[in-house]
Amino acid sequence: MADEANKTAFVEIQGRMIETTAKLKQVQNQMRNKESEKKRAYLTLEELRQLSDDTNTYKSIGRTFILEPKPVLMNEQEKKLNDCETAIVSLQTSKEYLEKQLAEVETNLRELLQQDPGLARQIMSMAVVQKVSVTTLLLVQYSSSFLVLNPHTLLSISIQFLIFIYTLTKSCKQFGRTYKMEILNATLLSLFVLVVSFFLHFFLHHSKINEDHKLLPPGRTGWPLIGESIEFLASGWKGHPEKFIFERMSRFSPLAFKTSLMLEDVVVLCGAQGNKFLFSNENKLVQVWWPASVDKIFPSNKKAYKTQTLKMRNMLPNFFKPEALQRYVPIMDVVTQRHFADMWEGKEKIVTYELTRSFAFCLACKIFVSIDDFERARYLSGPFESIVTGILAIPIDLPGTPFRRGINAANFIRDELVDIVKQRKIDLNEGRATPTQDILSHMILFKDEADKFLEDYDIVDKILGLLIGGHDTASSTTAFVVKYLAELPEIYNGVYKEQMEIAKSKAHGELLNWEDLSKMKYSWKVACEVLRLVPPLQGTFREAISDFMYNGYSIPKGWKLYWNAFSTHKNREYFPEPEKFDPSRFEGSGPVPYTFVPFGGGPHMCPGKEYARLEILVFMHHLVRRFKWEKIIPDEGIVYNPMPGPAKGLPIRLYPHKA
Ligand code: HEM
Structure with a gap:
């Protein structure tokens, strides 16, 4: 019973915490806006003060600009400045109140978790269990990808999963022995799938290309899955992206070469002729394509x-x-x-x-x-x-x-x-x-x-x-x-x-x-x-x-x-x-x-x-x-x-x- 009551209290405190944090953020944003409005009004006033009193000055209204006498603009800006100051004072009060409330909620939460270490462990493990159960899901995904023999899917899943395990291990240090074992197993499984899918990629993908497309433009498809993406990006990081293009144009063909970028088989069309071909065959032979992201x-x-x-x-x-x-x-x-x-x-x-x-x-x-x-x-x-x-x-x-x-x-x-x-x-x-x-x-x-x-x-x-x-x-x-x-x-x-x-x-x-x-x-x-x-x-x-x-x-x-x-x-x-x-x-x-x-x-x-x-x-x-x-x-x-x-x-x- 006590357990249940603590859990209910936890959920309630968590809700209050989220709500108060959101309100606090909102007030902070409003304060920032008012501060900048105030600064602008102040700077405008400073500029206006330097003008002689009979100068007319432009004032923007929506999209148009109208000339107004200086005193009118001065009055407006002074009013704006005062309004901003009043708003900032009232926002400051709300901010202090919300900060106090947040501190209180945090103390309540800390006390609750200290008083019930079981609950703390439970919360931690709930998150872990939810995530670790993904292992099962991945096993199913691995098996189905094996069935269709799709090395791209396998590779991408295994890489995703390795990153996931890394993030999980970093973010949660309180694993029991069971979780450590499960994570070890999952890692070994992912590494195994990774190696197998590399192998499959080479044998299935390359032989398919060789059989089906003997007339493809010359070029290299690079590493499995990542292809030549790293070389392509690295030439840019070093400040010479054109090198990637010109090296291949001189090595393979100045008209077109094949490569593999962004997880895709790609043909790069070069020169004015290539540009003309692509730009004038839109929706006839080609259509715009953007990466999956x-x-x-x-x-x-x-x-x-x-x-x-x-x-x-x-x-x-x-x-x-x-x-x-x-x-x-x-x-x-x-x-x-x-x-x-x-x-x-x-x-x-x-x-x-x-x-x-x-x-x-x-x-x-x-x-x-x-x-x-x-x-x-x-x-x-x-x-x-x-x-x-x-x-x-x-x-x-x-x-x-x-x-x-x-x-x-x-x-x-x-x-x-x-x-x-x-x-x-x-x-x-x-x-x-x-x-x-x-x-x-x-x-x-x-x-x-x-x-x-x-x-x-x-x-x-x-x-x-x-x-x-x-x-x-x-x-x-x-x-x-x-x-x-x-x-x-x-x-x-x-x-x-x-x-x-x-x-x-x-x-x-x-x-x-x-x-x-x-x-x-x-x-x-x-x-x-x-x-x-x-x-x-x-x-x-x-x-x-x-x-x-x-x-x-x-x-x-x-x-x-x-x-x-x-x-x-x-x-x-x-x-x-x-x-x-x-x-x-x-x-x-x-x-x-x-x-x-x-x-x-x-x-x-x-x-x-x-x-x-x-x-x-x-x-x-x-x-x-x-x-x-x-x-x-x-x-x-x-x-x-x-x-x-x-x-x-x-x-x-x-x-x-x-x-
Ligand atoms: C120096 C500035 C800019 C350069 C060099 C530039 C360059 C480009 C290029 C190369 C494309 C792709 C065209 C193609 O695939 O044939 C593009 C597309 C596009 N650009 Fe710009 N851009 C510039 C500024 C802007 C600005 C200021 C806007 C927004 C107002 C904009 C909005 C777009 C949009 C929406 C597309 C997609 C068009 C489509 O797919 O139909 N660009 N831009």
């Missing part, structure tokens, strides 16, 4: 992928076409100025990549879902890092793996976005939001051919996809613009001259517009050369939807095809002296078609291309207007992980221009 992180991606993509494709141009983006240029300008004022100005040194990532994410949050609060955007950006890492990780769904963290992070962001979507629907109904305000409004109001609105979870996943698409891409390019401009003074001078001419043509405080961006021709050539040398996405996959021939080689249905930007970007046949930074390559008619492909091509070409162009140019404008800079680590390398980034984040020393 993407399907798990974006379940709606898997569900009728084609229809989903089609819906997205039909809808995106409304938002991303140049005419639509024009109206966002002034907003991009305001956000960029705020970013430089908050994060760069007044600093002697900065770490570039951290800041360009934060900038790209805050801008996307503002333009896609109208999140104005940079602090809130930064708070959301943490889980995004986990999602991106999860997408690129080995898809092992066990506690503690980067893949599981990616799934959890995506779920967390989804919950946040669901709230945003719900609130937006209300705001649209009540006239507090406009249909063209941002991409979220566009998505909510978009109707497909069947005159149906998108489901909430689709909207959320699409927004998530766009935020991820824009997360590490443009930020990588802006960081490398900083790198190359630091290294090449004559290029810096060219960009500076162009941007200062534009700056001088503007009235004081006038925001950039579409016309100004169309004058940034030299700056865009510089950005293109950065995209050629360091493309944020090296390439993407397609899947063969039927057997077909390519240049005399047979490509079997189901095989994956991969295009890689380096096979043209760093190919001296298309770009002489490929390592030389030379923006003049983009003069006149520019590079040969299908050779400059940082945004991919065909129906799946990056929909964010134009948005990224605006973002990069507005960033360059404000960067060179404000600063010169030098690299703190002169020989800092580039690491592809697999997205490119400066090895140490590109720390630089800033030299503001004299006013």
Whole structure:
């Protein structure tokens, strides 16, 4: 009876603990938001105080800016400051109360477990028993995989299980003898299965390929299961991903070679011809393919992928076409100025990549879902890092793996976005939001051919996809613009001259517009050369939807095809002296078609291309207007992980221009 009572008490305390922790987190977030609101109000007041009393100043209302007299703005900001202070005081009281409550709950729990060691052991062993019973499940899975003789499944299960055992052993030190034995047995079994499946892979898989596909492109499939993934990734970690491609192009064929990546048989198509073939045969011979990790992180991606993509494709141009983006240029300008004022100005040194990532994410949050609060955007950006890492990780769904963290992070962001979507629907109904305000409004109001609105979870996943698409891409390019401009003074001078001419043509405080961006021709050539040398996405996959021939080689249905930007970007046949930074390559008619492909091509070409162009140019404008800079680590390398980034984040020393 006492046992039962203790168990009930435990469940109750556990529930209280979870509830209090959640409330505490919520209050802490609210406090953070209020603190940043207060800081912004304070900084704005400081700026306003320096202006003479008769100055009119811009105030943003939604998407528009109106001129207001200084005293009105001062009053508003002072009120905001006071409101924030009051809110912070009251939140502080709630926080202290909740902290006290949490401490009390913890003490209760400790006392309960001390008073009933049996219960403590039981709780521990309940967790272990639940997990160890997976051994039985795995035995069944092993046997069924043996029956179908699928070495891939066997290998993946045994690796997953070994990692699981490792995590379990690390996280629980109180095993009795029985569990130790069970874990030992399970480990031995997994190792045995691992060895057998390697053996099976070699004999079944290779002989099958040799028999069925004698005309496959030449190449190597590498190690069982992992194939050449390690060589592929390692060439990027060492800073030369193109080596993987060029070594095989010269050893096997400059047109195509076979390999095995991401647990799949892959043919890499090379050169302009390969790019053209893949981009122009979309949905005829090939279709887009993403690794399994993407399907798990974006379940709606898997569900009728084609229809989903089609819906997205039909809808995106409304938002991303140049005419639509024009109206966002002034907003991009305001956000960029705020970013430089908050994060760069007044600093002697900065770490570039951290800041360009934060900038790209805050801008996307503002333009896609109208999140104005940079602090809130930064708070959301943490889980995004986990999602991106999860997408690129080995898809092992066990506690503690980067893949599981990616799934959890995506779920967390989804919950946040669901709230945003719900609130937006209300705001649209009540006239507090406009249909063209941002991409979220566009998505909510978009109707497909069947005159149906998108489901909430689709909207959320699409927004998530766009935020991820824009997360590490443009930020990588802006960081490398900083790198190359630091290294090449004559290029810096060219960009500076162009941007200062534009700056001088503007009235004081006038925001950039579409016309100004169309004058940034030299700056865009510089950005293109950065995209050629360091493309944020090296390439993407397609899947063969039927057997077909390519240049005399047979490509079997189901095989994956991969295009890689380096096979043209760093190919001296298309770009002489490929390592030389030379923006003049983009003069006149520019590079040969299908050779400059940082945004991919065909129906799946990056929909964010134009948005990224605006973002990069507005960033360059404000960067060179404000600063010169030098690299703190002169020989800092580039690491592809697999997205490119400066090895140490590109720390630089800033030299503001004299006013
Ligand atoms: C410098 C910046 C960027 C680069 C270099 C880049 C590059 C690419 C590439 C190479 C692809 C694959 C194309 C293919 O498979 O043929 C892609 C797809 C995509 N990008 Fe971007 N991207 C950039 C910025 C953005 C931004 C800012 C967004 C969001 C606004 C975005 C959203 C997407 C989406 C949603 C896809 C998937 C398209 C599909 O499968 O149909 N990208 N991007």
